[in-house]
Amino acid sequence: EVQLVESGGGLVQPGGSLRLSCAGSGFTLSAYYMKWVRQAPGKGLEWVSSINSATGSTYYAGSVKGRFTISRDNAKNTVYLQMGSLKPEDTALYYCARSGTLLPAVRYDYRGQGTQVTVSS
16 A cells, blocks of 8 residues: 655744655655645645655755755665755645656646645744
8 A cells, every 4th residue: 555654844933944744654765756736725736845765866846945845865765855945935844755757737636635844933
């Protein structure tokens, strides 16, 4: 059974940092693209970042480029999202997702339960 479990969310002040983790089980991470998507209150699902787990190639939405870094540890079957220079508009429920393709950006076959990130003073 495929499972994705996110952790690392929380409350952080503007300008702060957080690192999200996503532990996968029931599949081999290196065979997939892994994605982070988020949903802010009252808004639709927004793609944040993707990584080709085999090659390490990374992709970012314009709104987070230069502030967020996606990475993976294939040995641990885990993907990470290092978030820096956080802004209130980054407040959202962050989901880790698995996909066989890079595009469409928000297409995936499995998604975790999400971890809440709140950026507020």
